[in-house]
Amino acid sequence: MTMTSHLAQTSGSEKRSSGEHKLFSREHLAPFLLVTALFFFWGIPNNLNDVLIKQFMKSFEITRFKAGLLQSAFYMGYFLLSMPAALIMRKYSYKAGLVTGLFLYSAGAVLFWPAAVVGKYGFFLFALFVIASGLAFLETGANSFIAQLGDPVSSERRLNFSQAFNPFGAISGALIGTIFIFSGIELRPQEIAVRRAAGTYQQYLQHETMRVITPYLVLACVVFAWALLMIRTRFPKIAGEGSSGPGEGKGRFKDLFKYPHFIQAVLAQFFYVGAQVGTWSYFIQYVQSYTGRPEKVAGYFLTGTLVAFLVGRFSSTVLMKYIQPRILMGIYSLVNILLVGIGVAHPGWVGVWAIFLSSFFMSLMFPTIFALGLKELGPNTKLGSSMIVMAIVGGAVLTPLMGLVSDATKSMALAMLVPLACYVFIAYFGFVGSRVRVRRAPGAA
Numbered sequence: 001m002t003m004t005s006h007l008a009q010t011s012g013s014e015k016r017s018s019g020e021h022k023l024f025s026r027e028h029l030a031p032f033l034l035v036t037a038l039f040f041f042w043g044i045p046n047n048l049n050d051v052l053i054k055q056f057m058k059s060f061e062i063t064r065f066k067a068g069l070l071q072s073a074f075y076m077g078y079f080l081l082s083m084p085a086a087l088i089m090r091k092y093s094y095k096a097g098l099v100t101g102l103f104l105y106s107a108g109a110v111l112f113w114p115a116a117v118v119g120k121y122g123f124f125l126f127a128l129f130v131i132a133s134g135l136a137f138l139e140t141g142a143n144s145f146i147a148q149l150g151d152p153v154s155s156e157r158r159l160n161f162s163q164a165f166n167p168f169g170a171i172s173g174a175l176i177g178t179i180f181i182f183s184g185i186e187l188r189p190q191e192i193a194v195r196r197a198a199g200t201y202q203q204y205l206q207h208e209t210m211r212v213i214t215p216y217l218v219l220a221c222v223v224f225a226w227a228l229l230m231i232r233t234r235f236p237k238i239a240g241e242g243s244s245g246p247g248e249g250k251g252r253f254k255d256l257f258k259y260p261h262f263i264q265a266v267l268a269q270f271f272y273v274g275a276q277v278g279t280w281s282y283f284i285q286y287v288q289s290y291t292g293r294p295e296k297v298a299g300y301f302l303t304g305t306l307v308a309f310l311v312g313r314f315s316s317t318v319l320m321k322y323i324q325p326r327i328l329m330g331i332y333s334l335v336n337i338l339l340v341g342i343g344v345a346h347p348g349w350v351g352v353w354a355i356f357l358s359s360f361f362m363s364l365m366f367p368t369i370f371a372l373g374l375k376e377l378g379p380n381t382k383l384g385s386s387m388i389v390m391a392i393v394g395g396a397v398l399t400p401l402m403g404l405v406s407d408a409t410k411s412m413a414l415a416m417l418v419p420l421a422c423y424v425f426i427a428y429f430g431f432v433g434s435r436v437r438v439r440r441a442p443g444a445a
Contacts, residue, residue, distance in 0.1 A: 043169020051177025077132025101137025265373025
């Protein structure tokens, strides 16, 4: 039976317990592990950004809104490159696309060196755009590759398992940034005035900017080496790669609009990524604003909430053997509406711990939305995957929106209303919108 015919199974097969189906076959172990590691690798720069926002607010003396544009530059790379990535992988192979993504990722990390030397915020935004362009290839390819590398009935569990390694990267990124980028030196206005008078303030700002070089150069070397390893590994052919075989088309964009569950998955992913990125981008500042703790302590709180995310990702993979993934996601969304509501209404330690715990319940959302959106797309799977990855632009739109709300209201707590609203739609998608339906042309049998 071909992979396409597997993907075309009826929704009745989804009702069988996914625990009865293997995640992947033994002969696919090497490519499965290599691609699963990519989930770890792209988690690092995603959460280094949360540290960079705070660091650049200090070293470039910018507002929360302008710092939030860092995420805009980053996620615009996803938005603009996801579709070209899908087309390249459709013409050639998943492997070609993934290797291309790793090379772009490495190149963008290297650009942090000249950006720091020049000391221009715009140069850093360009470097982040290049990194994200590479990540667009990785996420477009890796998510759909893993989803299709086995029985479609277990696709949500398989993708959640691979995605469970993403929090390890997120935690690593937050720790690397907290330890190696944050200096722990936060000058009070009086101290800034003294340094300005002594002519040493610009030297301090330059020193803070230069701290980003070493972590990104090390990251560039590791990612480049992984690309070389992937080049030497044989990958299985997945439906839709290269030339189409008999009876297998490459899919068409217009066909995707026949699937309401797919369209709503794109919207759900837009809101989810906006909620996740916005929450983590400003969590350090939320902690500092309402507890008065220094940046390094707040950075460790960010690391802690990412650990909660990790635990949630692995535990939800187990729970999905007994609870339908879409129902579990709907329940978790309702819990997050409550937790973020507490963070808005009760800023302080109560709010900090509520926002902290929300990471546990958001953990299953990205891979679950992704897998549910790809259900029964057949030869349109790779194109559908690219559109869901393009929805990551939600991080570019909603993160600066949170910064704008915070700057306008002088309240980091009120800015959390943005992710709260996102969870409302995700709850709807989980309970209602994710059900597979196909719009048929008028007069079709």
